[in-house]
Every structure is written in structure tokens, then in C-alpha cells.
Amino acid sequence: MSEVRDVVCPFCGCLCDDLVILVEEGKIAGVKNGCALSITKYLNYNRERISKPMVRKNGELEETSLEEAVNRAAELLANADYPVSYGWSNTSCEAIATGIELMEEVGGVIDNTSVVCHGPSVLGVHEVGHPTCTLGEIKNRADLIIYWASNPLQSHPRHLSRYTVMARGKFRKSRDERTLIVVDVRKTYTARVADYFIQIQPGKDYELLSALRTAVRGEELEQEEVAGVKREHIEEVADLLISCEFGVLFWGVGLTMTGGKYRNIDLAISLVRDLNAYTKFVMMPMRGHYNVVGANAVFTWQTGYPYAVDFSHGYPRYNPGETSVTDILVRGEADAALIVASDPASNFPRKAVEHLSRIPVVLIDPRWTSTTDIAEVVIPTAMLGIEVEGTAYRMDGVPIHMKKVINPPDGLKPDVEILRMILDRIRAMRGG
Ligand code: SF4
The missing domain is CATH 3.40.50.740 (Rossmann fold)
Incomplete structure (x- = not known):
């Protein structure tokens, strides 16, 4: 059996480049370092194949x-x-x-x-651009990570361990040095490992983003509750966002394909722009294919x-x-x-x-x-x-x-x- 090292996984947008594929008699016999999705892909690559035009x-x-x-x-x-x-x-x-x-x-x-999927993200970015960076910078520097309407533990299983909360970076070496916030309509697998889980009412992302912007800018929220989230909770999260050293907002199709569509992205970009008046904050869509x-x-x-x-x-x-x-x-x-x-x-x-x-x-x-x-x-x-x-x-x-x-x-x-x-x-x- 031979090993092919540093293989890039052709499944999700993480493109993990550290896979080791075991090859026996010209066929794939095993995968090291892969997540469940990549192992399934490699071990079943030959199923349902078409052999002739x-x-x-x-x-x-x-x-x-x-x-x-x-x-x-x-x-x-x-x-x-x-x-x-x-x-x-x-x-x-x-x-x-x-x-x-x-x-x-x-x-x-x-x-x-x-x-x-992320067509509305592209449209939102057309309007004003967006502050972003590489995953390497996030791994090394980010101390606050938000996944908004995205459940990477199931869609991009190694995202957290390679690039965010569980990654061993140059300046952030452990889970204790990073805060994870998950915003979603249900308690997903990723939400279960979050420090703060914000359960939002379906289709109310625009409202919550607006409320967060208001709180980040130090203005008073008039409502007791926005999108199913209590005012105190919104203000607490706004404080966290302002006081981090390097924050990142990852968003999924739960934000692009619900009511508001590219306007949600427009507002998320505005929130991140506001946050850059206080700290360093970037954003990135969770691309699937x-x-x-x-x-x-x-x-x-x-x-x-x-x-x-x-x-x-x-x-x-x-x-x-x-x-x-x-x-x-x-x-x-x-x-x-x-x-x-x-x-x-x-x-x-x-x-x-x-x-x-x-x-x-x-x-x-x-x-x-x-x-x-x-x-x-x-x-x-x-x-x-x-x-x-x-x-x-x-x-x-x-x-x-x-x-x-x-x-x-x-x-x-x-x-x-x-x-x-x-x-x-x-x-x-x-x-x-
Ligand atoms: S997270 Fe899993 S499926 Fe995605 S690129 Fe990495 S190994 Fe492949």
C-alpha cells in the first residue's frame, strides 16, 4: 500500500490540503486527516460512475x-x-x-x-465591497468568531479545527482564547459548542442585524425584544463585538436565501464596517462547493x-x-x-x-x-x-x-x- 500526502480534498470550500490517501492496487483504500464528508467521498468515488459516453x-x-x-x-x-x-x-x-x-x-x-447559494452575497458585496482576509489570518489572530445562519460542524466539518475556534494559531493557541457566537434559527451542532447562542426567529435576520448596529453605535434600543432576542442579550453581544481584538463574521445561505436576501448582506457589511471604528473585524461567506x-x-x-x-x-x-x-x-x-x-x-x-x-x-x-x-x-x-x-x-x-x-x-x-x-x-x- 502506498501513501499520497498533502492531498487537497475536493468536497467543500475549506479545501483542506493535508489529507493522506492510501492507495492499494490503483484504488483508494483509506483516508487520513479527512472528515466524515471527505472520507465518504474518497471511499465511494467510484459509485454510480458512468463509464462510457x-x-x-x-x-x-x-x-x-x-x-x-x-x-x-x-x-x-x-x-x-x-x-x-x-x-x-x-x-x-x-x-x-x-x-x-x-x-x-x-x-x-x-x-x-x-x-x-451565495448569489445575494455577491450582490451585497457589489454595493460597497467587504472587509475580508485569508483563513490563515483568522487562524492566527481571530479571538471572536461568529457563524451566522451557518452550521459548519455539519457542512464544513474541519472549519472550526483548521481555521477558527479550535485551531492552534500563532497568536491564538487554544479554545480558551477565542469566543464563539452562533446565530441561527435552531440549536445546531455548531450552536452546541458555542459560548453564545442567539436563537433568532426565522426570516428576522435583517431586524437583528439592525438592532446590533444600533447597539454597537451606542444608541438605545426601544424594543424589549428584536427577532425573538431580548434587548439585554443584544447589548451584551454588541459589547463583545466591540471589545474583541480581531473578529470575524462567517455567514451561510441561511442569511442569503431568506427574506431580505442581498439586503441582509448589505446590512451585515454595514455592521462590520461600524465595528471597524472600534476594532479589527472581517467577514467571509461560507462557500459550499x-x-x-x-x-x-x-x-x-x-x-x-x-x-x-x-x-x-x-x-x-x-x-x-x-x-x-x-x-x-x-x-x-x-x-x-x-x-x-x-x-x-x-x-x-x-x-x-x-x-x-x-x-x-x-x-x-x-x-x-x-x-x-x-x-x-x-x-x-x-x-x-x-x-x-x-x-x-x-x-x-x-x-x-x-x-x-x-x-x-x-x-x-x-x-x-x-x-x-x-x-x-x-x-x-x-x-x-
Ligand atoms: S472540511 Fe472535510 S469536506 Fe471540507 S475540505 Fe476539509 S476534509 Fe474536505
């Missing part, structure tokens, strides 16, 4: 050659009037860059999973916009709500779709899935999912971070090289190569 004929998916699948995908996308593309958060930056080129070539819309930050970064470099980019006018346009893929599908406007490393059929709104099932879908993904069942063309790929290498961005925007651990099954190529083949085919069809 498939094209739908007479209503059934039939195995075919890679060349035929690529040709069919190229035809469908090139001949569509308004194709859309979605996914991109579970693949490499190199693949994302090629996908943007492809969708620009066919004059379609390209969107990533931000549209269903391991390369969703990379998707936002590459989209922005190449088009100027982080998601929901529409090339149908011949130049990039961005107007979430109008140019987001979910909205386009709900309105029934798209006439073909390219899905990469995602399963929208299992989590998009019902009307969007209904339309997706009516139009030709090209799916590039290693596994069989609900989206496979409605796809016209399916091209399986090798897995980034396990079978192929590439680049991904950690939740704090630090680019990290993902290692290859084992060889992919015969015939499976990385996403970036498949996308390049489709793009080249489209260009050849157009004579250029």
Missing part, C-alpha cells in the same frame, strides 16, 4: 463513442438560439475558462451554482461578472433575475442546455426542471444523477482532485493546486479536454 436514441440512452457524443453535443449547442449552461463549481478553473469561451462562441448564457469561489473568480476575469452572464447580444450582460439560468428556464426561454459537474434536476425549482426536461441537455459529469435521466448527450469525465489535477479556489479566494491521486478509468478525460473538443468541433462546423 451516451446519446439518446428513440428515447433511450445508448452507449456510443466519445467522438459521436462530442459531435452531437456540438450540433445541439451550435444550432440552439438561446442555449444556457450551468454548474461549474465542482470542476477546475481551467475547465471553467474553456466553458466560458464555449458559451461565448454559441452566444448563450453561462451561470454557476452561486445563483442558488469546493470551487464555487473559483467559478466566480474565472467568470469575473473573463467576462467582468461573477455569475449569470449572457452572451446573446455578442457581449457579456449581467442582470441576476433576468440573466440567471434558473429564471431563464422558469420563463421557458432556453432551447438547449450544457450542464457541467452539477445536478440541477434534483435541486432547481420545479418549473425550471420541467423546462429542462423538454429541451436537449448535454451533461458532462462523472456520475449518474437525476439530470442524467433527462439528458440527450452524456459524457463522463475523470474526477478533479482524485483522478486528474487542476486549480480550485478556497473560500477565502486562495488558489490551490488539486493533486491527482490515482489513474482514471480507461477512456475518461478531464472536463477541460471534453469542453475543448466540443468547442473545437463547433468552430470547425462554422468553418473557423
Whole structure:
């Protein structure tokens, strides 16, 4: 049995880079340093795999050659009037860059999973920016950590031990030197280990953020209770925030996808800005998919916009709500779709899935999912971070090289190569 050391985990936005993978006869036999999520991913990486490209004929998916699948995908996308593309958060930056080129070539819309998670965070940050830093600085310096509407012990299990309350930093060495505050609608696993748990009424984040701002600025709160939290408790927490040396606010989709949406983020940014009049305070969204930050970064470099980019006018346009893929599908406007490393059929709104099932879908993904069942063309790929290498961005925007651990099954190529083949085919069809 051999060991591959310093492997980067391709699961959540923490991108833990200290995994040790045990390999026996070309297969993964064990994982050291991983959390339950990463161990499950590595030990089951080969389940539900698709081994051959498939094209739908007479209503059934039939195995075919890679060349035929690529040709069919190229035809469908090139001949569509308004194709859309979605996914991109579970693949490499190199693949994302090629996908943007492809969708620009066919004059379609390209969107990533931000549209269903931290899109409102991005919109809030557009307004005024946000003070942030790396996870390394938080590990070394933060003495007060807030998780707002986020439950990292279940969604990002090593976040606390690698980067926050339980991390051994340069200047903060133990749990006793850090205060943990959790704001959530229920007592989550993370709330159980918090020093202060603030149980907020569902959908009242905006109200509580406003009340905290009021208290932080030394103004009097008139209400006895805001969002289900007593005035004394709000004032006590405001005192804690002001008196820390280095504070950080992490927020999850519980803040972005509830009433208020990007206005919640706007207000959270304002709170952190107010706190910087007294102390050092930063903030960071808890990004889920391991390369969703990379998707936002590459989209922005190449088009100027982080998601929901529409090339149908011949130049990039961005107007979430109008140019987001979910909205386009709900309105029934798209006439073909390219899905990469995602399963929208299992989590998009019902009307969007209904339309997706009516139009030709090209799916590039290693596994069989609900989206496979409605796809016209399916091209399986090798897995980034396990079978192929590439680049991904950690939740704090630090680019990290993902290692290859084992060889992919015969015939499976990385996403970036498949996308390049489709793009080249489209260009050849157009004579250029
Ligand atoms: S916390 Fe996230 S990146 Fe780290 S090992 Fe667990 S699943 Fe992987």
C-alpha cells in the first residue's frame, strides 16, 4: 500500500490540503486527516460512475463513442438560439475558462451554482465591497468568531479545527482564547459548542442585524425584544463585538436565501464596517462547493461578472433575475442546455426542471444523477482532485493546486479536454 500526502480534498470550500490517501492496487483504500464528508467521498468515488459516453436514441440512452457524443453535443449547442449552461463549481478553473469561451462562441448564457447559494452575497458585496482576509489570518489572530445562519460542524466539518475556534494559531493557541457566537434559527451542532447562542426567529435576520448596529453605535434600543432576542442579550453581544481584538463574521445561505436576501448582506457589511471604528473585524461567506469561489473568480476575469452572464447580444450582460439560468428556464426561454459537474434536476425549482426536461441537455459529469435521466448527450469525465489535477479556489479566494491521486478509468478525460473538443468541433462546423 502506498501513501499520497498533502492531498487537497475536493468536497467543500475549506479545501483542506493535508489529507493522506492510501492507495492499494490503483484504488483508494483509506483516508487520513479527512472528515466524515471527505472520507465518504474518497471511499465511494467510484459509485454510480458512468463509464462510457451516451446519446439518446428513440428515447433511450445508448452507449456510443466519445467522438459521436462530442459531435452531437456540438450540433445541439451550435444550432440552439438561446442555449444556457450551468454548474461549474465542482470542476477546475481551467475547465471553467474553456466553458466560458464555449458559451461565448454559441452566444448563450453561462451561470454557476452561486445563483442558488451565495448569489445575494455577491450582490451585497457589489454595493460597497467587504472587509475580508485569508483563513490563515483568522487562524492566527481571530479571538471572536461568529457563524451566522451557518452550521459548519455539519457542512464544513474541519472549519472550526483548521481555521477558527479550535485551531492552534500563532497568536491564538487554544479554545480558551477565542469566543464563539452562533446565530441561527435552531440549536445546531455548531450552536452546541458555542459560548453564545442567539436563537433568532426565522426570516428576522435583517431586524437583528439592525438592532446590533444600533447597539454597537451606542444608541438605545426601544424594543424589549428584536427577532425573538431580548434587548439585554443584544447589548451584551454588541459589547463583545466591540471589545474583541480581531473578529470575524462567517455567514451561510441561511442569511442569503431568506427574506431580505442581498439586503441582509448589505446590512451585515454595514455592521462590520461600524465595528471597524472600534476594532479589527472581517467577514467571509461560507462557500459550499469546493470551487464555487473559483467559478466566480474565472467568470469575473473573463467576462467582468461573477455569475449569470449572457452572451446573446455578442457581449457579456449581467442582470441576476433576468440573466440567471434558473429564471431563464422558469420563463421557458432556453432551447438547449450544457450542464457541467452539477445536478440541477434534483435541486432547481420545479418549473425550471420541467423546462429542462423538454429541451436537449448535454451533461458532462462523472456520475449518474437525476439530470442524467433527462439528458440527450452524456459524457463522463475523470474526477478533479482524485483522478486528474487542476486549480480550485478556497473560500477565502486562495488558489490551490488539486493533486491527482490515482489513474482514471480507461477512456475518461478531464472536463477541460471534453469542453475543448466540443468547442473545437463547433468552430470547425462554422468553418473557423
Ligand atoms: S472540511 Fe471540507 S475540505 Fe476539509 S476534509 Fe472535510 S469536506 Fe474536505
